[in-house]
Amino acid sequence: MSMSELVGGQDVVLVVDDSPEALGFLTSAMEAAGVTVLVARSGEAALGIAGRVAPDIILMDAVMPGLDGFETCRRLKAMPSVSHVPVIFMTGLTETEHVVHALESGGVDYLTKPINIDELRARIRVHLANARSAQSARVALDAAGRHLLAVSNGGEVQWTTPQASRLLGSAAGPRASARVGARVRAWLAERGGSAAIAGESFPLDPTNPASLQLVCLGSMGADEHLFRLVAVGSENQDEILRQNFGLTQRESEVLLWIARGKSNRDIGDILGLSPRTVNKHLEQVYAKLGVENRASAAIKATHVLQSPSDM
Numbered sequence: 001m002s003m004s005e006l007v008g009g010q011d012v013v014l015v016v017d018d019s020p021e022a023l024g025f026l027t028s029a030m031e032a033a034g035v036t037v038l039v040a041r042s043g044e045a046a047l048g049i050a051g052r053v054a055p056d057i058i059l060m061d062a063v064m065p066g067l068d069g070f071e072t073c074r075r076l077k078a079m080p081s082v083s084h085v086p087v088i089f090m091t092g093l094t095e096t097e098h099v100v101h102a103l104e105s106g107g108v109d110y111l112t113k114p115i116n117i118d119e120l121r122a123r124i125r126v127h128l129a130n131a132r133s134a135q136s137a138r139v140a141l142d143a144a145g146r147h148l149l150a151v152s153n154g155g156e157v158q159w160t161t162p163q164a165s166r167l168l169g170s171a172a173g174p175r176a177s178a179r180v181g182a183r184v185r186a187w188l189a190e191r192g193g194s195a196a197i198a199g200e201s202f203p204l205d206p207t208n209p210a211s212l213q214l215v216c217l218g219s220m221g222a223d224e225h226l227f228r229l230v231a232v233g234s235e236n237q238d239e240i241l242r243q244n245f246g247l248t249q250r251e252s253e254v255l256l257w258i259a260r261g262k263s264n265r266d267i268g269d270i271l272g273l274s275p276r277t278v279n280k281h282l283e284q285v286y287a288k289l290g291v292e293n294r295a296s297a298a299i300k301a302t303h304v305l306q307s308p309s310d311m
Contacts, residue, residue, distance in 0.1 A: 014039075014040065014057075018065060026115070043075075047079075057124055077106040088107065090111050150225065152224060200215075200216045237256055255285050256301070282297075
């Protein structure tokens with residue numbers, strides 16, 4: 001849950017700066033604009049706050065003792081809960097190398113000190129709107145049942161839909177994102193660095209062709225490639241079940257996992273559904289298959305999927 005949900009939809013900004021004067025100045029200016037402000041006087045403190053709540057936007061001082069703003073930003077971008085949150089850097093450094101460093105570490109914008117509050121407010125509005133548009137698109141994709149993720153050339157997972165995260169966690173374990181990143185990086189290297197081509201696919205585990213497949217949907221810029229996760233055979237099997245039993249897409253997905261021996265709880269985790277919703281889908285599946293329990297449903301589904309005429 002984001003912090004803005006906890007404060008009734010009000011925008012929340014996390015200000016990270018080791019200067020008490022700068023924190024006071026920015027806090028007063030932001031609160032006067034109706035924004036809720038969280039403050040951190042170090043990179044370590046910022047990581048701690050972000051680990052508990054997700055702000056809507058982050059203002060980051062670049063030069064701080066200990067963990068500087070650049071490294072703090074890189075670590076924030078590695079945290080799934082805040083990886084999508086825009087980071088605007090603030091610093092008195094204006095050399096090109098510092099601007100590049102800020103952007104390479106994951107920042108979306110750069111303001112030089114002393115900060116012009118009107119300019120800062122304008123940039124915050126723009127980046128909040130952009131972030132919400134991107135998040136809305138991902139929510140819409142997830143609601144449509146899409147297991148999507150984006151990966152950079154360097155193998156960093158930029159974002160995933162919640163369904164993709166659940167499927168990865170179920171199939172590949174807690175270090176799933178790192179495995180995906182390493183696999184995509186290796187795949188791009190195998191292709192000689194040429195642009196990703198929509199429609200190409202490869203297994204997450206090259207030693208196991210039956211592992212999850214990554215299907216490339218194309219590039220969304222020079223350094224972001226979009227992939228869809230597919231459980232081997234699941235798409236074809238979904239279609240077989242839909243056609244044979246007159247099911248909806250979601251009902252066929254639930255039935256397929258029933259046939260694979262998954263519990264209602266497991267199915268809910270994989271598909272991003274509540275236990276109650278899984279049960280509702282199962283009621284419809286039972287009615288359409290003319291059975292009374294999951295064992296009978298699994299038997300009918302398995303029979304259809306193993307039928308030579310449908311293979």
